Amino acid sequence: MSCPIYKESLLPTTRDVQNTSVNIVNIPVCITCVSSGKHKGHELTEFLENLSYRTQHLQKDLEELETRIYPRYEVLASDIQTEKAELETTYGKLTTAAGKEGEILYLEITAIVNRRKSDIQEMKNKHLSTLNKNTEDITQKIIELKQIISDLKSILKSNDISLTSTYKSRNSKFRTILPKVRVTLPSFTPQKLNKDQLREMFSSLSPISINTEHGRTIKSAEAVSSPPVKSVKSTEGASSLPVKPLLDEQRLTDTIDTEYRQLYSVSCLSDELVWTCGDNETMNILNLRGKLLTSIKTKSGNTPRDIAVTRDGNLVYTDSKTKTINLVKNKQIQTVITLQGWYPRYVCSAASNADREARAVVVVNQLGKLRFRYTGHLSNTKQSFDPVGITTDSQSHILIADFNNDRIDILDQDGQFLGYIQNVELPHGVCVDISDNLFVAEIVNAVVKKIQYLSTQCKSYISKQV
Incomplete structure (x- = not known):
């Protein structure tokens, strides 16, 4: 205006x-x-009305920047700092491996050179021994010749007829000179160094691969102001129907404000209590109203990367900086595993795992044999599949938090895609309680959403024959 x-x-x-x-x-x-x-x-x-409208618009922009956009960049910066912290270990391993291989090759080369030196010394000793033997023979002949010369001079000087008459010449014995020993010296012929062959003796090093993903667009405040949970988008052709069917319309039953700036993980202790961890060193037990009941600080004072509740109700958390997995029992912390060479991030008690770097969920049996590998479903996805949280329920469903696409994928126990829960924003951690209620940790909003996605009434179904 x-x-x-x-x-x-x-x-x-x-x-x-x-x-x-x-x-x-x-x-x-x-x-x-x-x-x-x-x-x-x-x-x-009406200039005043225009000014008021623009002031409200500025206020909305400021709120969006402070609560939604800026924290997202903080998450990216935090992830990069973690990755940078791991660089020394990762590249240190490569450098150490290359150094060890160099040491092995150096030892082999040193051994070859030492054998050559030993052979040269042995040849030298043999040559010297031959010369010494030849010298001894010549010296012995010289001594004999000197004695004969001295005897002849004495006979001539004495004019003794008897000695002169009985003299017998021995010159013929010495006319054949002792043979001179000739030794052909060894020679060293260096081989031309083939650098290509030398390089082939070393292990290969794969090149670094740097890929830049498309930046994801943050939904505006208006786009997320609608009800936070929509119906599951079910796909046809599931191999079997569960005892508790998926609800067509899920219900958001509770939203828990955790008071973290960023919420990393949630793990169910009961229907009414959850463990949470975020961007500081504390791990908290909250009830559904968000009331803090118990708070535990990590042993090292570092931020826990992930948490999980064991069947016995004890808490397990990972500490990436100290490379440890720790057990909290009766408020006492015990380090149960100390890892060498890599940093623990996520932890769970099920025989499945989310491999975020590979963009896949890998499920194995009790023997560790691969059952299936899930890399996302094509339905309504704009970004690449990014699994960061995983859990299971009583129906053997597998629920996966897809961080990039703001949704929870639901699979059956054989890896068949059943549907998904939308309108959860940047889900980072998930868990299911004993009543099959889903708890979702939203990292930027720092809230836990409790969602009912299964029917409470069990039904019987007859599977169709295909």
Whole structure:
């Protein structure tokens, strides 16, 4: 809306009126322009109403930024910080492995070089021994020759007829000179180093793969102001019908405000009590009215990554920074597992697991043999499947929190898609109590929603033969 006004430079004169048309310019002005007198004879818009409308719009934008958009970016930043913290360990493993392989190769090369050196030393010793033997033989001959020369000189000097008459020459013995030992020295011929073959001796290293997913669009406040739970979208062709059928219209029975800034996980202790954990070091037991009943701090003071309640009613939580899985029993904390080389994130007591990086849910039997692998369903999904929470109910249903698509997928025990629950926003953790009520932890809104999605009346069905 605007306040119409004539620009002063365009105010018409009598001559202008006679010769030309008058241009009226629509310009927004402040409320003080009313007293200027230039609007006399013109209709003024309700500027105060316009200002109030725009103020309300600004307030809605501020609320959306503070409560919905900004926390989402905080979650992304937190995930990146966690990933960065794991880089040292991940790449440290690769560096250590490469170093160990280098050490093995170095030891092998050193062993080969040492064998070569040993062979050279053995050849040298043999050569020296041969020369020493040859020297000894020659020295012995020289001693004998010196003695004969000395004897001949003595005979000649004595003029003794008897010695001269009995002399026998031994020169013929020495005319054949002792053979000279000739040794051909060994030679070292270095091989040309083939660097390609040398590289092939090392283990291969796969290249890094960096993929950027399309950013998901955050729903506006108006888009999520509708009732938070809609009916399950069931698909036909299920292999069998459950004893408790899925409701056509689910009921949101309770919403629990947890007072965390970000809520990571929820685990059912009973129909009326739940454990929760979020963006600080405390794990809380809340009732359905949100009243805090018990609070436990982690042993290390770090934020717990995930929680689960055991069959005995004890609490288990993971601590990624200390790489531990811890048991809370009678308010006492015991570290039950300390992991080496990787960081624990999610924990559950069922024989199934959500592999978020692989975008898949993997279900195995008691022997660890693969039963099936679920990677999402094509019905009404705009983003890639992103499983972050998983639980089961008394009907052997598997319920999976799909973070990217704001919904809970429902599978039967054989992995057949049965339907989904919509209008849960950024579900991060899920659990089911003994009465088959679903509890969903919404990370950004930091609330737990209790949803009835199964009929309380059991029915009998006759399966159709296909």
